[in-house]
Amino acid sequence: MLGIPSLLADGLILVSFWKPVVLILPFIGWGWIVTRVLDKHAARFFLPREMWNIGHMTAGLVALLLAVLMPVEGEGGFWAGFGAVVLILLGDIVLFAQITNKDERVPEQFHLTLDFSKWTEARKAKADAKKAGKAELVIRAADKSLLGVPAIDAPEFQVRLAAESLLMRAMDARASQVELAPAGKENLYGAVLTIDGVRTAGATMPASDAVKIIDLWKAGAKLDVNERRKPLQGEVNIERGERKVKARVSSVGVQGGMRLTLLFNPDQAVRFKPDKLGLLEAQMNELREIVADPKGTVILAGMPDGGRTSMMYSVLKLHDAYTTNVQTIELDVQDALEGIRQNVWDPMAEGPDFSTLTRSILRRDPDVVALAEVPDQNTAKEICKADQERSRIYASVKAPNALAGLQTWMKLVGDAEMGAKAAHGVVAVRLVRRLCSNCRVQYQPAPDMLKKLGLPADKVKVLYKKGGQVILKKDPETCPACQGTGYAGQEGIFEAYKIGPAEQELLKAGDWNTLRTELRKRQLPSMQQAALRKAVDGTTSIEEITRVMAEPQSPAPAGAQPAVKPAASAQPAPKK
């Protein structure tokens, strides 16, 4: 009878060099599968890891013993032993797969299979995910702290990709703002992009995904993720390769969930510089006369997001901030103005209300004060009570044109005598989209169309309309300059009128028809005429002017700007 030591010695001496090499191969394969696949699988689905590891070790030991003890005389014996080793190791893996596949903790799509085509499929899917799913953005809060990127196989990683994709698509579309909010339908959220001031529907997604994306952006801006109702506002700095973007992150509870708004580069939202204000020459002369006699109240009329703040800043820059005391009262400062004191009223903060702040500033008799908003009657009355002979006050109201601006002002004050006495001028703005100069299309307008628009047929030979496509190598392609919208950028169209004693009388009497007639007599272009001139010079299209002029008229004056434009007018529009 041979003892084990002598068997071992015989084995070690007699075995040829290639046999141990061949024998070790199944162990390497098995070891890799156990540690890289089976143990990870057990850990992922909370299976009894320890028990399974003992099992694997036992199987491994048995196989090893067999390998060491196997009879080595003759090739037949070796291969039989080799087969047994492979069977034991394979059996370990198959047993693991069969038992764990029946475990309810393991979802069906994660069941283990020995079908190798599925393995390669899975590996390819993972490689694809790695290729497609790379976090591209660097997201930092205002204090420069970095928002970490989750591990690639963590579920949070997919949220990160979705959040990045929402933002990058908005950037690629040249959007100034992207909003994510309930889409009206059950459990569905939709993105809305604002491109050149026009709201455009973007992708929709299940509410559960949208909420995670909203939470990610809130976390990036260091906002309280658990606060789902109260309005929150923060800031993120985003780096996308070389490109850097700042975004104001706001969230608020709305019906059916939450609304997230990312406003890109808020300081650039101020659209025009004073030297390029865009008033027609006669209007600019009128405005300069208004500025040169700095007393009384000038109404600044515009729609929310309609260029009103830009206009206010531009008008203020016509005043000399170094020799005069110029101040603003704003809800949020969109651009820092040199030499001008900008007072911010925060609706969320404890402190005086808007009218009280206005009164305290006006009492100090500043030379020029501009209010970015007249939120209520109290504020309007404070303006009227200020010394109109010593101060120039600019009061911004929500209205689509000069006449509607005056109507809104009078209604806000609620006292015809007071409101009329204070009024010294009105300037109104609206924004039209600029045609993309890369793809705009020239055409010959029909004579009756020109007649309808009041344009001289002998002078206007061509007009332009939006294109959206360019021809490259005979094939039409989406215009790269405007991403196919046909427009790029916005332009202000204005009305500007001085208000003198005669107009004040008409205001007091509420005689709007006569006032309109009187203003027309001044040979100053109306807003529509100003817009048509910009169509004639190819800046914009008739289609765009029609769209802008058909927008809702005179919404009711209110405090904070609504994020969504009101659908219906609350006040009667001035009769044309």
Ligand SMILES: [Zn+2]
């Ligand atoms: Zn274009």
